Amino acid sequence: MTVLALDIGGTKFAVARVDASGTLLDRAEHPVGQSPTATLRGLVADFAEPGITGVGIGSAGPIDTVAGTVSPINIPRWRGYPLVAAVQRLVPGVPVSLAGDAQCMALGEWWRGGHSAASLLGIVVSTGVGGGLVLDGRPWTGRTGNAGHIGHVLVDQDGEPCVCGARGCLETVAGGPSMVRWALAQGWTLATGRPDAKALATAARDGARIPLAAFERAATALATAILSTAAVLDVRDVVIGGGVAASGDLLLAPLRTAMADRAGMPHLRDLHVASTTLDRDAGLYGAAALALLASKTPLARSPRIPPSTLP
Known part of the structure; x- marks a missing residue:
């Protein structure tokens, strides 16, 4: 099972594919730019391969998870932006879950940060x-x-x-x-x-x-x-x-x-x-966990192995 994780901040967007064990398979990061909607479309198009089973999004807020909207303070064009619906159009038929970016940071640290x-x-x-x-x-x-x-x-x-x-x-x-x-x-x-x-x-x-x-x-x-x-x-x-x-x-x-x-x-x-033990990736891990939880996939907690120590 592979999910798509999106971490949307005031100045940068990050995206990753993450599997059910919590392994970050690949990632990319891009400045928000003049057209945040175009940036979003480009990143999702590059990563939403066949086989993606869910999408988790951590976004700067305030957010409204009931309406599926976001209003990041540093992205004035996105006041009340229907982010969940926009991503659903880009990845049709795949469930999309939304939380705040700091909420995803907390969830990512809990899952893969090694905290007991x-x-x-x-x-x-x-x-x-x-x-x-x-x-x-x-x-x-x-x-x-x-x-x-x-x-x-x-x-x-x-x-x-x-x-x-x-x-x-x-x-x-x-x-x-x-x-x-x-x-x-x-x-x-x-x-x-x-x-x-x-x-x-x-x-x-x-x-x-x-x-x-x-x-x-x-x-x-x-x-x-x-x-x-x-x-x-x-x-x-x-x-x-x-x-x-x-x-x-x-x-x-x-x-x-x-x-x-x-x-x-x-x-x-x-x-x-x-x-933090996960640095800039904490939000991506949390967004992935959000998508896995939405599909009733249990989260096996274990600290991430830093890339420098991998064989």
Whole structure:
């Protein structure tokens, strides 16, 4: 059995064929480009060979799994776009399943990331902050498909306005552009180059005071949101991916410290926080798992073997 996995982000589309054992057979990635619909058609046409038994899609949101539509914030042309119907036309007669991209990241990590717990909270810390949940071995997507969206948990009731329309969301503190804006407002400057999240991380590694404070501030807000989520859902494993999270211990070290300082209940004091083990492919594995679950195919959990260690 082979399924088609699609990972649709704000800047890139990725596609892969994955078999029922969780082996990624082949993959491709392409910038969204000027015509996201044409990009989608081209990738699906290249990979939708005969024998594909299902399609799983992880998409940037917000999404509506009931209507099968998506409205990625960074793809303005796709407001309310009927993504499920569009893919069904490209792969007729094949069932199509949709979830949020961070939800698929969480499901992929649970399936192939080598994490042992039955439940998992996955978080993507990048331009924005997304999240997804696996509870007792099943993806938990909620009423509209947006469950687990930790980036819009309130962490500062007097905080900045968020793109979602609320105020003080986690994303306004821990998203990459938000961290950079805060650092610039505190007086951080660059002698050369563009002041972005990558430059902020480089400056923090060099010991610059304001960039380090930006990471500590983001980590504290992230700890608040994680502890709040864990208090309600009693998850143990927390897996963090995304561009900002790629800074490693710049974020994870102060995050673990903030969580230890703030955890109260016993089930909040033994949370296991780790970086993604699947990197950019986590969403593809999760989208594939979505398609397999839709066909009632059991998921045999095992860590993916990194390509460099394959014979």
